[in-house]
Amino acid sequence: MSNTAAEFDRLVHARRSVRGFTSERVPDDILQSIFETARWAPSGTNVQPWHIYVASGEVCDRLRQGFLERFDSGEPANTDHPNDGKIGDVWRERKRGCARVLYDSMGIEWEDREGRKMAQRRNFEFFSAPHAAFLGIHEKFGMQSAADVGMYAQTLMLAMTAHGVASCAQGTLRNYPDFVREEFGIEPEIKILFGISFGYEDESIPANKARTDRAPLEELVTFAG
DSSP states (O other), X not given: OOHHHHHHHHHHHHOOBOOOBOSOOOXXXXXXXXXXXHTTOOOGGGOOOEEEEEEEHHHHHHHHHHHHHHHHTTOOOOOSSOOOOOOOHHHHHHHHHHHHHHHHHHTOOTTOHHHHHHHHHHHHTGGGOSEEEEEEEETTOOHHHHHXXXXXXXHHHHHHHHTTOEEEEEGGGGXXXXXXXXXXXXXXXXXXXXXXXXXXXXXXXXXXXOOOOXXXXXXXXXXXX
């Protein structure tokens, strides 16, 4: 394996969902470098359909507070792309397995509903991250372009990892898109797909000790010819 391949392999394995950050902000020059790298992500016919909104400082704090207020008041999610949340058995078991690993790391029993609710609430705190990125797409685009945004997000998070910056992609950050649009002054045609909380890892947070596995290669990939 070449040095380049080995380093890329290391980065992919090093990237993980971090659920607890210090208050230290990522320096502006590193932010610029990370997002400069991410803009080279691939997209179909080079359309580059993504719209990225990065919140730091007081803007991030206002968004955090607004998300928490809505969650605490029981306001239901009003996502731009709703779904029924139903998935098949194999995917459901992977999802539950992830939850078990996370709750175990936090010392929360599955029967502890209040404990699980407080763990869920941490999502709306952005896990105390000093930065949050919201990824959007114009309403005229469909599933293919949404996949392009996924490739952008992976490129972005790998760039963060290369700079020692931790991240967590969060579906919950799409729950209140009207609020996000209001804060950033975004036109209503831009729909929020998800968000990414990021910053420097707080190694004292129990949730950051959680480690998930992956399905075996033969379960996911078919080689022919």
